Amino acid sequence: MSFRERSGSHQAATVITVVADVMAVILGLWILMYVLDANRGNDLVSVVQDLARWLAGWSHDLFTFDDAWARVVSGYGLAAVVYLVVGHSVAGRLRRH
Numbered sequence: 001m002s003f004r005e006r007s008g009s010h011q012a013a014t015v016i017t018v019v020a021d022v023m024a025v026i027l028g029l030w031i032l033m034y035v036l037d038a039n040r041g042n043d044l045v046s047v048v049q050d051l052a053r054w055l056a057g058w059s060h061d062l063f064t065f066d067d068a069w070a071r072v073v074s075g076y077g078l079a080a081v082v083y084l085v086v087g088h089s090v091a092g093r094l095r096r097h
Contacts, residue, residue, distance in 0.1 A: 013091035020087020
């Protein structure tokens with residue numbers, strides 16, 4: 001394998017890792033904002049909530065805990081962990097090949 005091919009796969013792995021990390025940070029930031037009862041009227045809070053809701057659409061309300069904070073932490077937290085595990089696994093595989 002040439003240096004150019006190896007460099008391309010490493011660049012792709014870096015992009016995948018950064019995207020997965022950014023997605024997880026957005027989800028983690030929303031969890032933090034929710035738990036700390038951030039002002040929902042604030043534009044930044046609204047943007048983070050909208051992005052997090054979109055990213056965690058598949059895991060939103062997956063668990064039915066009685067407390068709302070537990071549903072948010074588990075649903076959005078699960079999405080963040082899945083994005084991190086899958087993103088870093090794919091990136092690691094690309095770096096090895």
